């Protein structure tokens with residue numbers, strides 16, 4: 001998750017992209033540079049080695065030339081031309097010459113037959129040099145002999161070399177003539193090979209890692225001694241070349257420079273070599289330095305890009321944070337950003353405007369919603385009131401439907417419903433009920449005599465009287481025309497008869513409006529277990545009423561006993 005978050009970061013991605021690109025560029029540049037530098041370094045190193053070889057060759061040449069000239073000049077001095085060859089003058093000259101140059105191992109003179117007649121330190125005097133090359137060639141012309149091991153001198157000279165290196169010499173010889181030009185003898189010196197070694201040492205520090213070889217014209221190694229006879233020298237380079245990078249006979253790759261010793265026709269070559277690996281060490285170091293430089297520069301660039309990207313991304317993060325706060329309900333969040341480019345400031349301004357616009361619309365919507373809610377509440381209240389009114393009206397209507405308009409008593413429909421209820425209660429609980437059916441006597445005459453309105457008033461008077469006489473639990477209804485019904489719950493026939501008589505008497509004794517005295521007839525019946533419907537009791541009460549009418553009116557008549 002953390003890694004994903006890191007990779008998701010704008011600044012890290014940008015820094016990695018630029019750092020990576022730079023690193024790849026640096027690597028490509030390093031590869032190209034490597035090729036160029038590699039050629040350049042090989043050339044410089046090769047030329048340096050060639051130059052070193054040249055410097056050594058020149059020093060050898062100069063020395064050879066000097067020794068050669070010294071012998072030549074000595075042979076032309078008067079002492080050598082005129083003095084006896086075995087005389088003191090000549091011997092002293094030989095001694096002085098030997099002492100003047102430390103590498104002279106031997107200096108002496110042989111007569112025309114090759115017999116050594118004088119020498120510094122008296123060495124080899126009396127011995128024959130007739131077969132020595134220096135004598136053979138030196139009779140005719142100045143001679144410089146190739147390096148050779150001591151033949152005659154070896155037995156006479158101590159060898160200081162701890163490695164057992166034999167004494168080796170380079171011979172210089174010159175013919176000695178008398179004033180008439182006749183050969184008197186041959187003057188010769190044997191110079192120790194050490195002078196060559198010293199020249200090399202002077203020019204080549206021991207720790208340089210460079211090796212120097214001297215090769216004769218036959219390709220044989222002359223120096224160093226350890227390599228003589230064990231190592232082969234590479235073939236001479238073409239004149240156009242001064243150095244070469246390649247295999248060395250016998251193994252290994254080397255960079256080596258070569259120079260020829262031009263003096264005395266010896267045909268020596270001086271070769272300075274270095275293992276290829278070592279020669280290219282500078283390149284390797286340079287390569288490492290370049291890599292390090294590339295890496296360091298990449299890291300620096302990444303840091304710089306990271307800083308730059310941070311300055312770009314921080315305002316964006318600020319905007320994202322503000323957007324989150326606005327989303328979370330902080331409507332007055334500040335959209336201002338610190339720093340950033342013109343485009344980011346434009347974005348910030350646009351976000352601020354968009355938020356303001358959205359918030360204004362949200363407020364409008366809230367207002368509309370609030371109005372709507374108020375409207376719904378108002379409508380609901382109106383509906384509730386209408387409903388209430390409707391229910392009240394319905395109740396009133398229901399009441400009216402069961403009320404007699406003239407007397408205010410229950411009407412026939414209400415009486416029938418009440419009878420049904422009471423009959424069910426009777427069936428269920430066994431509580432008996434009684435029914436009184438009342439009819440105004442000769443009511444037609446009232447109407448006829450006093451008018452219909454007076455008749456109505458009489459009916460209202462009788463209703464009042466019934467209301468006053470009956471118990472609160474009794475049900476009084478106008479059953480039709482001038483006929484009334486009383487339903488008496490929990491009342492037996494005797495109780496009902498008492499009430500009926502009380503009512504009858506009350507009506508008779510009352511003064512009806514306009515009319516004065518008025519009477520009523522009453523039929524009485526009680527519920528019977530055999531009654532399937534309450535109408536049966538009403539029917540029986542009606543029969544009793546009929547009998548009361550027939551019996552003379554103003555009386556109570558109970559149902560006939562069954």
Ligand SMILES: Nc1nc2c(ncn2[C@@H]2O[C@H](COP(=O)(O)OP(=O)(O)OP(=O)(O)O)[C@@H](O)[C@H]2O)c(=O)[nH]1
Pocket residue numbers: 439440441442443444445447451452453454455456459480481482549553
């Ligand atoms: N004023 C008035 N008269 C009514 C009303 N209902 C019925 N009547 C009258 O009551 C009279 C009933 O007369 P009848 O049925 O002949 O009986 P009666 O005259 O009372 O005679 P008996 O019942 O035999 O004593 C009729 O003339 C009806 O018009 C009413 O609401 N108001």
